[in-house]
Amino acid sequence: MSLRLRRIAVDGFRKFREPMAIDGLTDGLNIVIEPNETGKSTLLEALRAAFFVRHGTKNQLAQSFAPYGEAVGPEIQVSFEANGAPWTITKRFLRGAAIEITGPQGKAQGEDAEAQLHALLGSVRDTSQKGDAATYGALGLLWVAQTDALAVTGPGQIVRDTVRSTLEAEVGSIMGGPAYKRVRTRIDEQFGRYWSPTGQKRGRQNEAMERVEIAETAAREAAERAAGLEKTFSELETARARLKVVQREIADDTDVQARKEFVASLEIARAAAQILATRRAEHEALSAKARELEDLAERHHIATEARDNAGHALEQAQMRRAGHSEGLAGAKLRLVDARGALDSARTARLDARSALSAGEDRARAMRRKTGIAAARKRHAELIELERLQVEAKALVATLISTKAIALLEANERAVAEARALRRAGATRIALSGVSDGILINGEPVSVGERTLTGETHIRMGNAELVVFPPAGAASAEEALSSALKRQQSALDDLALTDLAEARARNDTARDAASELRTIAARIEASTPADEHVGLAAGAAALKLFIVELGHDSVAPEGDAPNIAALSKAMESADSALARAEGAHDSAVDALRRAEDEDAPLATAEARAGSDLANAKAQIDTMESRPDFTSLAADLLRAREQSAAAAVKLEAATRDAAAHDTAVITRKIETIDARSRAAGDTRTKLEMEIARLEGTAESEGGKGWADREAAAREEAEAARAALQRIVDEATSLKLLREILDEARDETSAKFVGPVAKRAKRHIERLLPGCDLSFSEDLTLEAVVRGGISEGCGDLSRGTQEQLSVLTRIAFADMLLEQGQPVSLILDDPLVYADDARLDVMVEILSEAAERMQVILLTCRDRTFRHVPATRLSLTGVVR
Incomplete structure (x- = not known):
């Protein structure tokens, strides 16, 4: 059978962030021509997702369906024909994942819908993370994504099995038939039961290995616990022996006596240290006094020499500066004349600038008048656009959330399901003939059918018939009532009458949102900046400008000022000022040079005077001290006292060295630390002995030796069972491999009919060639002129063309089998030359007579002449 797609709608799928639909797909050749990056490949991926990716999966492939940066539920709806009957599939992924199929048998949802779809298309469930086209059946081979046709590949297992079923009668083999399959x-x-599909151990093998592991773990644990108990007894004896040794060390009083002797020695050492400190302080004080007197004598000598040198330098500086004073006075007079001329030039320039500024102000006032008129006009336009913007925002605010729409749709489905349940569980009666005198629940009845959902009394004359519907009818009626109330409550909350009104409101809100963007662009375009009136860009700036403007400012009357003449007068004044400034700068430079020559002379004179004053002040300060008159005698006496203090310090140092307090203190601390360590060790050993005794008491009665023996026996039995199961698994694996080898040998018989069917297409492209297929029905080589060329060695263009032609050949064989066939090529024949492109287009056009063919391409010129239905991603173009 041929599968014919009719309509594809996508919402929130990858780059299709907004709803998109393509209608008008016909039975023959359909061409979708769109530029790059418009979503052609995404459309094919959406088709594959709708037909083959399970709705509830959240694998890597399904996660990629959501548009980047958005947390939405991608949704695809496809209408198609299969077996001559119309079908519709709606599938949603990730958020609110769901599937619904409508076909000749009615609707199906959830896993039932997935199973029905697999049965219809001949596909199997895909459990891979990124999508496995081999599980898609015939359509996995015939729906070719971009670049997938650039290399010749073989069909998947499902297609190979189908083709073999078609060719069994021709090759006379039943290998792969029903008997083989049983x-x-x-x-x-x-x-x-023993192996996974990839050949990994599982099932009974894993269970046996787990039993061995558990038994060996139990045996190992029992052995460890038994060994641990023995170790506990050994550690207990060792701890008791160590405790006795420690107690003997504590009872020994040798360290106590030694500590008393060290304490006595420590008191003597401290007294010697105190005497040493006193002698050191006396020596420091006397030495400092001697150094102070020596320093005073040295400084007086230096100050006397500095006074004599400074006096001589001052006389020399005063003589040199007197010879330079006349040149400095002349430079100052020339500077006064230049400053007067500069002031006059500046006054003239100021007058010229004032005249120019007044002219520019007048010109600006005239330009401002024009700018204000234009701003008022734009302000009127802005007010109208903002009114339209407010109206559009009000419409956008009425947008109903996706969650609320989903709730209304869910309630609508619940009402439909409740009605169906009520119809299925209610009692139906039909009345024909004359209904006179017949009452139902006391009311006259008309001829026709009636559905009874509760206890009903039918009176016919004097007789009364009571009808009791099934017990579930009342609950179905109550469920329907509850569903209707929920839907009505949800509609009332949103002030709606029905679901159609909600969708219409959302459409209006979305249109208003689009209009908002247009209005915003118009507002931005109508509110530019105007530097002549000091107006910034933007609507707020324009409004503020109009508010602050008040009435129009009056432009000055008369002719416009001659800005050029005023500017020329300003330039003349600038030139005169520049010349005056040059003359002034020259006079300043001359004065600066004179001052520069005078500065070092003045500095030398000031420095010499300052040095002389400082030297005299230092000498006066030192000679005014009361001890200066007896400085020589005091210095001699201080040196003698410092020498005597040094002798006493040496003697005290020898006495203190004989008794070192630090050494004695360390020995006392060592004895104390040894005593504390012995006490701590005794405490720890007592705690350890108590712990070990408790462990021995608690573990000693559990019989770990017997447990170890029993666990060891169980481990041996588990290992024996594992060996038996491994032997069984190995035998099954060997038998399966032998069957596969036999099937592969038989599969070679199918290559001939496949090559024969493919050759009638490839012969038109490569005349006089023979084809070589592998056992898995993959085209391996092309034989031309007796030379075999592997497909991988052919050009990219030839490989692509052979890939498309072999797919058409398999599609014809699948049509013979009655499989769903539809050919979709994404960006096909990109490497074909003009001659081969024409041949390939003819072959595709002929194939379109037997099946639906859809080409997704960006090359309008290539397919412009081809008779076909042309479509765009927004609709049909006939």
């Missing part, structure tokens, strides 16, 4: 299914069932 045997293989039984072996696979047994194989699955």
Whole structure:
């Protein structure tokens, strides 16, 4: 059968952030021509997701469906025909994941819908993370994504099995038929108990290994616990022996006597140290006094020499400066004349600038008048645009959230389901003929059908018939009532009458949102900046300007000022000022040079005078001290006293060295530390002995030796069972491999019919060639002129063309089998030359007579001449 797509709608899928639909797909050749980056490949990916990706999965592929940066539920809806009947599938991923299929048998949802879809398309459930096209069946081979056709690849297992079923009658083999499948299914069932599909151990093998592991762990634990108990007894004896040794050390009083002797020696050492400190202080004081007197004598001598040198330097500086004074006075007079001329030039320039500034002010006032008129006009336009903006925002505010819409849709489905349940569980009666005199629940009844949901009394003359519907009818009626109330409550909360009104309101709100963006652009365009009137860009700036403006300012009357003439007068004044400034700067430079020559002379004179004054002040200060008159005698006496103090300090140092307080203190601390350590060790040993005794008492009666023996026996039995299961698993694996080898040998018989069907297409592209297929029906090589060329060695263009042609050949064989067939090529024939491109287009056009063909391309010129239905991602273009 041929699968024919009719409509594809996508919302929130990758780059399709907004809803998009493509309608008008026909039975034959359909071409979607759009530029790059418009979503053609995304459309094909959405089709694959709708048909083959489970709705509830959250694997890596499903996560990629959501638009980047958005937390939404991607949704795809596809309408198609299969077996001549119309079908519709709606699938949503991630948030609010759901699936609904509508077909000839009615609606199906959830896993039932997924199973129905797999049965219809001949696909199997995909459990991979990134999507496995081999599980998609025939459509996985025929829906070719971008660049997938650039290399020749073979069909998946599902397609190979289908093709083999088609060709069994031709090759006369049943390998792969029902008999083989029954045997293989039984072996696979047994194989699955021991091995995973990838050949990894599982099932009974893992259970046996787990039993061995548990038994060995139990045996190891029992052995460890038994060894631990023995170790506890050994450690207990060792701790008791160490405690006795420590107690003997504590009872020994040798350290006590030694400590008393060290304490006595410490008192003697401290007294010697005190005497040493006193002698050192006396020596320091006398030495400092001697150094102070020596310093005073030295400083007086230096100050006397400095006074004599400064006096001589001052006389020399005063003589040199007197010869330079006349030149400095002349430079000062020339500077006074230059300053007067500069002041006059500045006054003239100020007058010229004032005239120019007044002219510019007048010109600006005239420009401002014009700018204000334009601003008022733009302000009127802005007021109207803001009114439209407020109206659009009010419409946008009525947008109903996606969650609320989803709730209304869920309630609508619940009402439909409740009505269906009520119809299924209610009692139906039909009345024909004359209804006169017949009453139902006391009311006259008309001819026709009636549904009874509760206890009903039917009176016919004097007789009364009571009808009791099934017990579930009342609950169905109550469920329907509850669903209707929930829906009505949700509609009342949103001030709506029905779901259609909600959708219409959302459409209006979305249109208003688009209009808002247009209005914002118009507002921005109508509120530019105007530097002539000091107006910044933006609506707020324009409004503030108009408010602050008040009435129009009156522009000055008369002719516009001659700015050029005023500017020329300003330039003449600037030139005169520049010349005056140059003359003034020259006079300043001359005065500066004279001052520069005078400065070092003045500095030398001032420095010499300052040095002379400082030297005299120092000498006066030192000679005014009361001890200066007897300085020589005091200095001699201080030196003698310092020498005597040094002798006494040496003697005290020898006495203190004989008794070192630090050494004695360290010995006392060592004895104390040894005593504390012995006490701490005794406490720790007593605690350790108590712990070990408690452990021995608690573990001694649990019989760990017996437990160890029993656990060891269980481990041996588990290992023996594991060996038996491993032997069984190995035998099953070997049998399965032998069956696969036999099937591969038989598969080679199918290559001939496949090559024959593919050759009639490839012969038109490569005349006189033979084809070589592998056992898995993959085209391996092309033989031309007796030379075999591997497909991988052919050009990219030839590989792509062969890939498309072999897919068409498999599509024809699948049509013979009655499989759903539809050919979709994304960006096909990108490497074809003009001649081969024409041949390929002819072949595709012929294939479109047998099946639906859809081409997704960005090359309008390439397919412009091809008779086909042309579509865009927004609709049909006939």
